[in-house]
Structure formats: C-alpha cells, structure tokens
Amino acid sequence: MNYKESKYYNSKQLSWIKFNGRVLEEAQDESNPLLERAKFLAITASNLDEFVMVRVARLKKKVNLGVTKQDKAGYKPQQLLAELLARIHELVAEQYSCFADLLTSLEREGISFTRIEDLTEKQRLFLEQYFTESIYPLLTPLTITQVDSFPLLSNKKLYLAVRLTKDQEELFSVIKIPDALSRIVELPTVDDEKREFILIEEVIKEYLEIFYSDYQIEAVDIFRITRNADIEIDEEAEDILLEMEDYLKRRKRGFPVRLEVEEKMDDQLKQFLLAALELDQADRYEVAGPVDLTFLLEISQLEGYEQLRFEPLVPQPAQDFNGYDDIFAQIKERDRLANHPYESFEPVIELVQQAAVDPKVVAIKQTIYRVSEDSPIIEALIKAAENGKQVTVFVELKARFDEENNIALVKRLKKVGCQVLYGLVDVKVHAKALMVSRVENDRIKRYIHLSTGNYNDQTAKVYTDIGMFTAKDDFGVDISKLFNLLRGSLTAIDWEKIAVAPFNLRENFIKLIRNEIKQVKLGKEGRIIAKMNALVDQGIITELYRASKAGVKIDLIVRGMCCLYSGRNKLSENIRVISIVGRFLEHSRVFYFHNGGATKLFLASADWRPRNLNRRIEVLFPVEEEDLKERIINTLEIILSDTVKARKQQPDGTYQRVESEERQLEAQQILLLPEITSFFY
Incomplete structure (x- = not known):
C-alpha cells in the first residue's frame, strides 16, 4: 500500500483552520468565565494574523509564480488558496458572531461599549478634552490623489480611510490610529456599578473635521492591512546579525495579503484600497464589528472582575x-x-x-x-x-x-x-x-x-x-x-543518551515505532502514546499507518495541525487522535513506547514535522527513573481520559467533543489539584 497517496494525507493548512476553530469554540463555550471567553476570541484573531502573514502569503507567492505542483494532500496552490480563503472567511464570520454574543453578555455584567450618538454631555466633554490633549498631537493625515501615490502603510495597524471632495474633485486620505494609546477609552459614568468604553477610532471619527476644514467629508471607515512576513533570509551573509536587522526592515515592506474593513464600508473607499494594494475581492474581509479583535485581550484583563476569570493559578512547589x-x-x-x-x-x-x-x-x-x-x-x-x-x-x-x-x-x-x-x-x-x-x-x-x-x-x-x-x-x-x-x-x-535532529532524530523515532510492530509479531502488546503540538511529517505518518495495520494501539495527543487520518477502516483503526484546547496551551512533547513491557519514555523539543526533523537542532531525551516515568504516564492517561476539553478526530479529519454520561473529567483541572499532583509523585 502506498501511504504517500494524497488520500491518506490531510492538508496541514486546512487542519490548522480546524485547530483555530477549536480555540474559537472555547470563546463560544458559556461554561468558561466571560472574560476568559473574550481572551480566547482575541487569541483566535492573533493566531489568524500570523497564519495569514506566513502560510497564506507563502501560498500566494506560489500562485503568483505559476507553481502548479500538487502538495502532499493533492492540492495545487491555486486550489488550496481558494479553499483556504473560503474557510478563513467562514471562520471570521463565526468570530464576529461570537463577538456579538460576548457584547451582550458583557453588558449584563456592567461592561458596555457606547456609541457616539448615545454619549451623555459629561462624556462628550471628557472625550473632547481627551482628544485635544492626548490624541490630536499624535495624528498625521496623509492625502492621496491617485492609486499610484498610495503610501507604505504599517502591517497590522489600524487606519482611517477618508473620502473627500473639494470643488468637484475627489481625493482620499488616511490617518493611522496611534498605537501609543490604548484602543479602548473608558468613559465617566454616573453608576459606579457600570463601566462604559468607546474605541479610540470612534473618537477620532467624531473630530475629523478639524483636519479637513476645506473639504467635504463624504465617507470615513476603518481598515487594516496584513503583510507578507515570509521573507527570505540570506543564510550565507557575512554578518548574520546585520542581515537579521535588514530582514526585519524588509518584512515591514512585505506585500499586502489581506485587507480588513468594516462591513458597511463606503464602496468607493473599498475599491480604492483594493486597487492601491493590488488585492483581489477574496482578500477583502468585511467584518460585522470592530476591525481587529485582539483588543479583547485588554478587555479580558480589566481590574475588578475576578469573578469573570479563571481562579488565579498558584503553581504548586516543584x-x-x-x-x-x-x-x-x-x-x-x-x-x-x-x-x-x-x-x-x-x-x-x-x-x-x-x-x-x-x-x-x-x-x-x-x-x-x-x-x-x-x-x-x-x-x-x-x-x-x-x-x-x-x-x-x-x-x-x-x-x-x-x-x-x-x-x-x-x-x-x-x-x-x-x-x-x-x-x-x-x-x-x-x-x-x-x-x-x-x-x-x-x-x-x-x-x-x-x-x-x-x-x-x-x-x-x-x-x-x-x-x-x-x-x-x-x-x-x-x-x-x-x-x-x-x-x-x-x-x-x-550520542550516548540523546537523539539530535537533523542527524538521527527521525531514524530514532522510526526505529521506536517499528519496534512496537516487532513486539506485536512476537505476540506481545504494541502500544504508542505520543503528545505534540503538530503531526505533519509524511514519513512518520506512514510508519504510524503501518504500525496500526500491524495491530499496534496508538494514542496521539495533537494540539494543532494533524495530517494523519485516524479511525479509518483497514488503515488507522488502531489510531486515536485527540486535541486538548483549554486554559493552558498544550506544548509538551512526550513519546511513550511500551517496548514489550520494558517501557521507553522520551521528552523532546520537537514535534513530528519536517522542519523539526530536518531543519532544526532538536533534542530527544529519555526519562530513565521508573518513578518519573510512572508520573508522566499517569499524566498522559489523565489527558487521554478528558471528557470536557478533548476533541476526538473523526475519520474524515473533523473533530468532535469527547462526551461521557458517566463522568466529567477535565485533565488540566485535575492536574491543578495539589492532592492529585502529590499522588503522582
């Protein structure tokens, strides 16, 4: 059987979208404290920024270069880009639906965002003074008469786009929202039980006329550009330190990949921006709320709302x-x-x-x-x-x-x-x-x-x-x-004890997996538990399929991308994949091999990805003391027993929550308990 056929390999990019969807589920989950939900939503937005800057940008470069070679999952670059952009648009729509629900819940807790038209006289006076003293000195409008004079705008920064007319002449202007100030402005209220906020861009919109007294303001809208961050580094440079400093400058000038705008943005402004940035309609994201939801991280940290957050974690002494x-x-x-x-x-x-x-x-x-x-x-x-x-x-x-x-x-x-x-x-x-x-x-x-x-x-x-x-x-x-x-x-x-990529780490993993097949052939138990951030490497996936076919029982705890299909008849029916998304980011890499009862247990800095096995210095090291092995194995078994935050991969690559009528077990919460932690020692 040729396990390298595309039907056996799940697209890593599409798998990542599923992962960020699992993070979004935590923002949607009403059993999580409200401000923690806001934090999860901010994380999904931040995650997506990085994904667009690197993964989508890399794919767009391939398309622009005319690359037509299929990837391991059978996609040509153009096909994958179209599929990916469609999934991202769906994800963004879900994010803003979640945001609307969060706003309603926040209002019930006395945290609200006020519209300009609903300000009290006291609040208006406060904002006028705040604008004059703190915001106005930081604003510099740039007037643009035509597309080819469009300035180089910063990556991931908010801007106001303004359409102006004067004597039947139309022109455009942009104003950068100052990032030296908080994006959320707290307003004075008469009720001590309530807190009201307004976004800084709404304040600037209100006082725009001060900059354009000689013009007629036709439209004002917020936008944000995401640029390519997948910039090549000259590895052979004489001074790599200077090369890296230059690399950072080049990255600021990366080509635009995404344009985010408000849902009801003026059509002429929209078309002007797309033309100036040389972006397609599919690269434009019209959002039903504020552009850039990462500001919710600041909301999640508001003082005085401890009841709306997880109980503070005080780590147990080691x-x-x-x-x-x-x-x-x-x-x-x-x-x-x-x-x-x-x-x-x-x-x-x-x-x-x-x-x-x-x-x-x-x-x-x-x-x-x-x-x-x-x-x-x-x-x-x-x-x-x-x-x-x-x-x-x-x-x-x-x-x-x-x-x-x-x-x-x-x-x-x-x-x-x-x-x-x-x-x-x-x-x-x-x-x-x-x-x-x-x-x-x-x-x-x-x-x-x-x-x-x-x-x-x-x-x-x-x-x-x-x-x-x-x-x-x-x-x-x-x-x-x-x-x-x-x-x-x-x-x-x-090496005496460790394995090191890119030299012998892959070979060691393959040897360990094949040894479990050997144990099954000898009539013994074959068992693998592997925990990591991502499973992408086709060579390792092939070995796992072979082990499953031979009867080795395999449990994979993969937080993010997983290109292996689990639970498929005559392929991977002995493989279970779960993903834990919870309060803590699951980052540890742990590899357990039953080895006929003489357990081998390893920790590593590496995931099962080509970059970790081929292009990085990584270390795999054994845990040798039996009591330490038992402790880690107990932790793995608790994670595998999770029925609250675990999602199980289905044969088609989608994920469903693991549910149990018998018990509710949240692994991270169990591991937080001091008496449980003590038990493992």
Whole structure:
C-alpha cells in the first residue's frame, strides 16, 4: 500500500483552520468565565494574523509564480488558496458572531461599549478634552490623489480611510490610529456599578473635521492591512546579525495579503484600497464589528472582575525539590522533573541563579529561543559573567516574530562578556538545553536541564511543558557535544543518551515505532502514546499507518495541525487522535513506547514535522527513573481520559467533543489539584 497517496494525507493548512476553530469554540463555550471567553476570541484573531502573514502569503507567492505542483494532500496552490480563503472567511464570520454574543453578555455584567450618538454631555466633554490633549498631537493625515501615490502603510495597524471632495474633485486620505494609546477609552459614568468604553477610532471619527476644514467629508471607515512576513533570509551573509536587522526592515515592506474593513464600508473607499494594494475581492474581509479583535485581550484583563476569570493559578512547589536549599545536591542525588505550569518554574531559575554566585561553578552554557522581556534567567547569566564565570549562550536569531527581541538580547549579553553564538546556516536551534559545569573533588561535574519548552518564565505559567534535571555523566557528555556542535561544526556525532535532529532524530523515532510492530509479531502488546503540538511529517505518518495495520494501539495527543487520518477502516483503526484546547496551551512533547513491557519514555523539543526533523537542532531525551516515568504516564492517561476539553478526530479529519454520561473529567483541572499532583509523585 502506498501511504504517500494524497488520500491518506490531510492538508496541514486546512487542519490548522480546524485547530483555530477549536480555540474559537472555547470563546463560544458559556461554561468558561466571560472574560476568559473574550481572551480566547482575541487569541483566535492573533493566531489568524500570523497564519495569514506566513502560510497564506507563502501560498500566494506560489500562485503568483505559476507553481502548479500538487502538495502532499493533492492540492495545487491555486486550489488550496481558494479553499483556504473560503474557510478563513467562514471562520471570521463565526468570530464576529461570537463577538456579538460576548457584547451582550458583557453588558449584563456592567461592561458596555457606547456609541457616539448615545454619549451623555459629561462624556462628550471628557472625550473632547481627551482628544485635544492626548490624541490630536499624535495624528498625521496623509492625502492621496491617485492609486499610484498610495503610501507604505504599517502591517497590522489600524487606519482611517477618508473620502473627500473639494470643488468637484475627489481625493482620499488616511490617518493611522496611534498605537501609543490604548484602543479602548473608558468613559465617566454616573453608576459606579457600570463601566462604559468607546474605541479610540470612534473618537477620532467624531473630530475629523478639524483636519479637513476645506473639504467635504463624504465617507470615513476603518481598515487594516496584513503583510507578507515570509521573507527570505540570506543564510550565507557575512554578518548574520546585520542581515537579521535588514530582514526585519524588509518584512515591514512585505506585500499586502489581506485587507480588513468594516462591513458597511463606503464602496468607493473599498475599491480604492483594493486597487492601491493590488488585492483581489477574496482578500477583502468585511467584518460585522470592530476591525481587529485582539483588543479583547485588554478587555479580558480589566481590574475588578475576578469573578469573570479563571481562579488565579498558584503553581504548586516543584515537589521533586522540596526539602533542600542546595539545588546541586538535589540534582546530584537523582534525576528530577518539573511539570509546568502545574508546578513552579522556580527550580529552573534557581539553578541558573545559584550557578551565577557559586564559587565552584566555572561555566554555564544555555540555548535561548524565546525568553520573557525581564527574564530572571538572563539576569542570572549576566551576573554569572560579571562574577567571572564562562557563560556561553546560543541565541536563535531566526525565532519567528521574536527576532527583534533576540537581536537586542545578543547585543546585551555580548556587552557584559558572555560568549554569544548565533546564526547557524540553514537550521534553527530549537533545542532547550542548559549545562552548568562545577568543580567537585578536583573534577568537573556537569548539571543538566533539558526541556520540552522555552526558558521563558512567563509562558511557563500558561504553557504545559516538562523539564528534566540530571547530573548523570553520560547526559553531561552528550550535552557537552551538543554545545560543541552549536559552535558551527554541524557534523554527525555519536550520542550516548540523546537523539539530535537533523542527524538521527527521525531514524530514532522510526526505529521506536517499528519496534512496537516487532513486539506485536512476537505476540506481545504494541502500544504508542505520543503528545505534540503538530503531526505533519509524511514519513512518520506512514510508519504510524503501518504500525496500526500491524495491530499496534496508538494514542496521539495533537494540539494543532494533524495530517494523519485516524479511525479509518483497514488503515488507522488502531489510531486515536485527540486535541486538548483549554486554559493552558498544550506544548509538551512526550513519546511513550511500551517496548514489550520494558517501557521507553522520551521528552523532546520537537514535534513530528519536517522542519523539526530536518531543519532544526532538536533534542530527544529519555526519562530513565521508573518513578518519573510512572508520573508522566499517569499524566498522559489523565489527558487521554478528558471528557470536557478533548476533541476526538473523526475519520474524515473533523473533530468532535469527547462526551461521557458517566463522568466529567477535565485533565488540566485535575492536574491543578495539589492532592492529585502529590499522588503522582
């Protein structure tokens, strides 16, 4: 059987639309707190922005270049683009239907958006003063007489489009909505129990005449442009840091991909914008509400409405680290885990902080992909360098949409004397690794932390990730080799414990899957549980189909894109795929193989995607201690038992909620409970 036929492969782009639809379901779900629903809706809008900037833009480039080759799912670029745009339009319509419902619910809770015509006299006076003092100085109208003089407008920024006439002459103008100010303006009210808001663009519309006193204003509408962010990088540039800075400038000038406008936008303004931006009608999105729903994130964070949000999460102390002050003594004693956000990220921070001041520590090496703005880990690395430690940091400059932050980080770390590595050609460094070298008994002892997620103390509060700490010498040898490899010698290495992409990670996964087939042939149980963000790689999918046909029972927990079809007769009837979309973003990558009863369990920085297996430095590492294995397996089983936030993939690739009349089990809520967490230890 040829498993590479298109009928066996679900389009990754269309699969992503389904995923964002599952996020939207959380915004629609009335069992979620109201402001959390608003937050989920903002997330769907932000997700879609990135998807359009990268995936849709890449597809449009193929169409414009005349590419006609079919993709793995059997779509030609033109076919897929048409299908994708149709699905996106449907998704946007659903978003705004949800927005209308949210507005009604917010009003019931005393949070409302007021129309200009409904303002009280007191509110009008307030807005007039606010406009004069705070908004007016930031506005600069640009007048346009013809399409070919259209200015370069910023990506994802709001603009007012104005159609003007003077002496029978028609012209157009645009005004950028200042992003230095909050988009929502709170109005004074007479009722302390209610809060009223207005969007800043509505305020600017009201006072537009101040700019156009010599003209007749015929129409005013809001619009927003989304530009291509899929810009090529010159990997061979002499100075990759300068190339990345130039890349960011080029990205600001990316070609327009999408035009968002208000539903009842003036037709002449609409046509003028489409012509100026060289966009088709299918690239225009007319929305039944405010353009750009990401402002709802600000609404979701309003103070004084704690009852409309999830109860604040206070992570449990990482119980593997209870009872000791010396983190090195703890790690040296045995391997330890921390499961975020259910457990505190503090041990990771503590390891770097103690290393920075410990006189026995001589060197710290770490990979950085994304960090928080005020990262305590970065502060500790700087302190370590100032204390004379040898600090080596690999910063991935090509981390999409974090490039600017990482460029600044490189410069800052260099300034304090850290040795900073970056810019490997044709690969990104996505591995999460930290190594502290310490002099003990006249020899170097290495302390290792490996993780499924970034060294970001903020995302560790909302992303599920698992990190492992070890002082085993064979892990130390491997991670030393890894950091030597990151110096630029991208050659194959013999690893003791870990597998590393792009060298042997794919081969290791295939070997592990095929071993389960072997176990079935020997009359034993074949079982795989794999948890990841996305399953896209056709080679891995082929191996999973073969394993299913051989009788291996396979459970896949895939948050986002899944190109495999599960539950199909004579193909994948032994494969179940579920997706969890809940309070936390499921980010951990966990791989369980029954291995005839001698369980093998791995954690990784990699998903099953070609980019992770072929074009990134990724690390797969084993969990060896039996109690730690059991703990992770218990967590997987709880996730697989979810009947509240889990959606099960159907044979046609669609998803349906997992429902049970017997019990309501929400995995993330169960894992939050301290007594349950304690039980796993």
